[in-house]
Amino acid sequence: MYPDFAVRPFFNKYAARMAREIIHRAFPETFFRKFMLKQKNPFKEAAYALTFDFDFEKDIAAFPVLLDLLKKNNIKAGLAVIGKFVEKYPDIHKRAVEEGHEIINHSYTHPDNPHWAPDRFFNKLAYAEQKTEIEKAHETYHNILGIECIGFRTPHYGNLHTESVYPILAELGYKYSSSTAACGYKGYGAPSLHSHGIIEIPTGCSPNFPLAIFDSWNMLRKKNPFLGDDDLFVNEFNKTIEVISENNLFLTHYFDPYDIIKNKKLDRILKKLTLIKTVQYKDLFIY
Numbered sequence: 001m002y003p004d005f006a007v008r009p010f011f012n013k014y015a016a017r018m019a020r021e022i023i024h025r026a027f028p029e030t031f032f033r034k035f036m037l038k039q040k041n042p043f044k045e046a047a048y049a050l051t052f053d054f055d056f057e058k059d060i061a062a063f064p065v066l067l068d069l070l071k072k073n074n075i076k077a078g079l080a081v082i083g084k085f086v087e088k089y090p091d092i093h094k095r096a097v098e099e100g101h102e103i104i105n106h107s108y109t110h111p112d113n114p115h116w117a118p119d120r121f122f123n124k125l126a127y128a129e130q131k132t133e134i135e136k137a138h139e140t141y142h143n144i145l146g147i148e149c150i151g152f153r154t155p156h157y158g159n160l161h162t163e164s165v166y167p168i169l170a171e172l173g174y175k176y177s178s179s180t181a182a183c184g185y186k187g188y189g190a191p192s193l194h195s196h197g198i199i200e201i202p203t204g205c206s207p208n209f210p211l212a213i214f215d216s217w218n219m220l221r222k223k224n225p226f227l228g229d230d231d232l233f234v235n236e237f238n239k240t241i242e243v244i245s246e247n248n249l250f251l252t253h254y255f256d257p258y259d260i261i262k263n264k265k266l267d268r269i270l271k272k273l274t275l276i277k278t279v280q281y282k283d284l285f286i287y
């Protein structure tokens with residue numbers, strides 16, 4: 001093998017990291033606005049879709065508080081949930097459906113979830129196994145919650161997301177996937193047709209970090225997080241909503257339930273969201 005082949009991926013990764021560093025330090029908001037203003041907003045007015053991924057027992061523990069707060073603020077969200085958790089905790093999931101929240105298929109076991117599938121990785125599974133993961137979750141939602149799910153989010157997004165998801169979703173009659181990052185995907189933060197007739201809805205960024213995903217992992221939890229402070233996190237969120245509102249844009253984020261309820265972050269975020277039209281992914285298909 002030519003050395004070039006070994007060096008290029010490393011260089012590309014390094015160059016991408018350097019470019020991100022420069023943009024984030026020098027002109028993040030200008031970049032964010034320019035990037036986002038290229039999008040074609042299907043809702044034609046400022047719209048925001050709030051979603052949560054329930055991956056761990058600690059997320060399930062946060063579920064009732066989260067539903068209470070959403071109800072109090074009259075906001076309907078999208079909840080990416082695991083089939084196994086729906087079997088284990090049917091009542092709280094039933095309550096979520098009754099209160100108008102959209103269930104997003106997040107697979108049956110969430111490979112490599114420590115609870116059920118610590119040694120399996122979604123992108124390493126065979127096509128048939130990936131299909132079973134999605135199909136079994138779908139059947140669980142149908143049997144326990146009485147719903148027909150139309151959208152999917154790959155467990156762990158980016159790294160474990162694979163192209164094979166799209167033909168599987170098409171086979172199952174699904175309409176969308178929300179498994180990519182806005183900064184690394186077409187559509188400039190807005191949904192767009194991916195392949196096999198499936199719409200991809202990328203999760204978004206924020207004005208000061210346009211080349212990152214705005215979530216609790218990147219902003220608060222990872223080693224050397226972008227923000228590392230709950231108040232800064234809420235301020236960044238509020239600023240994002242202001243830019244979205246002023247420019248009639250669409251944006252969606254996802255949050256980890258166990259983390260977002262800490263330190264009243266969710267209370268504060270929801271207050272800001274009462275000032276903008278909130279939508280659910282399924283609304284895309286009735287427009």
Ligand SMILES: [Zn+2]
Binds near residue numbers: 054055154155156
């Ligand atoms: Zn997940």
